[in-house]
Amino acid sequence: MTRHAFVATTLAMLLSGSAFAQDIVVSPEQETVIREYVTKHKVAPADVTGVEIAVGATLPESVELHAIEEADVKYRYVVVDGKTVLVEPETRKIVHIM
16 A cells, blocks of 8 residues: 555544544434423523534533433533533533534
């Protein structure tokens, strides 16, 4: 294998792995439970000035994450501009926007 082919293959593997790692799936049933929970348990919208709200973005420590008690998910949530944003608590990365 040439050096160019090796680099291209390695890069393709890394990129596909990154895409796969961020492809978080929340089942439709979980999404329904989460929507109902968020509707019932009103929280103040998060102040995320200067942060792009997109899957993979990291929220600062100043943003309070809220637990979802009634859904079987490990994620926490915040509300931004009327959208529920699911966040991985350990990394504070956005994993799903509803």
